[in-house]
Amino acid sequence: MTRLDAEIEKLSIPTPYAVGDVNVYVIKGEALTLVDAGSRTPEGKEVLVKSLRELGLLISDFDQIVLTHHHPDHAGGIDFFPEQATVFGHAYNQRWLELTEEFKETLDLFYLNIGKELDVSEEMIASMNNYRGSGRYISKRTVQSFLQEGDEIPGLSGFRVIETPGHAQSHISLYRESDGVMIGGDHLLDKISPNPILEPPISPNESRPEPLNQYNNSLRKWLELPISLTHSGHGRDISDTHALINHNLARQHGRAMQVKRMLEARPQTGFEICKQLFPRVYQREVGLTISETVGQLDYLEFLGEIKKEDQNGIYMYSVNS
Ligand SMILES: [Zn+2]
Structure with a gap:
């Protein structure tokens, strides 16, 4: 206290x-x-x-x-x-x-769709929905x-x-x-x-x-x-709240640029990016690491640095030339 x-x-x-x-x-x-x-x-x-x-x-x-x-x-x-x-x-x-049954189904479907778009492996998609197992809390x-x-x-x-x-x-x-x-x-x-x-x-x-x-x-x-x-x-x-915010915004931008460099090497799926960003934790924390990866990709798309292309339901990300 x-x-x-x-x-x-x-x-x-x-x-x-x-x-x-x-x-x-x-x-x-x-x-x-x-x-x-x-x-x-x-x-x-x-x-x-x-x-x-x-x-x-x-x-x-x-x-x-x-x-x-x-x-x-x-x-x-x-x-x-x-x-x-x-x-x-x-x-x-x-x-x-x-947390109605209907909302749990909405969640399952949401993570399933995102998982497919990013090409996350099927067994890992199942663990993206953290809420399935945390009911008692x-x-x-x-x-x-x-x-x-x-x-x-x-x-x-x-x-x-x-x-x-x-x-x-x-x-x-x-x-x-x-x-x-x-x-x-x-x-x-x-x-x-x-x-x-x-x-x-x-x-x-x-x-x-x-x-x-x-x-x-x-x-x-x-x-x-x-x-x-x-x-x-x-x-x-x-x-010093403002200093920490500016520091965090700059660090996040740096991390996004790291993702952009990965895509400069070759077009990739979201899951491939996720594995490179979080090689040691992506299997254990698939929900969080996918959220973070999608966040960086959304950010780069918003800046116009990258684009995505739907290839049979899977998004392939590449840099904008
Ligand atoms: Zn929280």
Whole structure:
């Protein structure tokens, strides 16, 4: 537990994921608010209860929870809170929290189609959908009150919702204009670069979101705000937010240029690029590494550096001459 300012307290909650602990924030506004709720594991609950007790608080004291996004390390813990604590979040959380059979089928089909376009091997396509096996970490509760760009959060005056899609379509951050404090979720992290993760479009007749291009736009949105301090979803607070954003944007551009050089050597499929970018982890983390690869390819296409050609359902990427 770290004391941040008069109204914001940071708690670190263990998760079952490689990322390690997740940060959740207690804000004593007019309503007692928790931003993100940690993971739905016995250890997650134990540490949450213990850390709250050190602040003289009980789970049952909370009026509301605000979700930065739907990922289970942030949202799973909403189940620990009684019904009277309202859950706020972007409307796009809902399909992931409800996780209906229909949505699971949509996900399977989405990953199958993307996998085929990129020429991912069949046995690996099956493991692209991380949500198939992670049901037990997903909350049973869902969002009760939707937030969108520009909203003030009831009971939390001074904070405004900034939509920051990219890492997740549901991602929002909370910005306090009076002192430039940002509660950033996974939009920007101190040590890790957040993966822009592929998700199906919100409506089936839309084309799929381009998560890295979206993510970069959302980072640029933060560049327009004077941010004094970012309280992030994992790891330490970020004091020079704009410098880190510029550093990350430049590093990502460099990585994309590396991909362009691979394609200068010869036209290739997305999966071939993925294997070269992540030779040691692509088999273990196929969903994440494919998301990252598609992100770089989308980015280069957006810049007009490369193009893709449909060859019997498989995309062949090459440089634009
Ligand atoms: Zn996340």
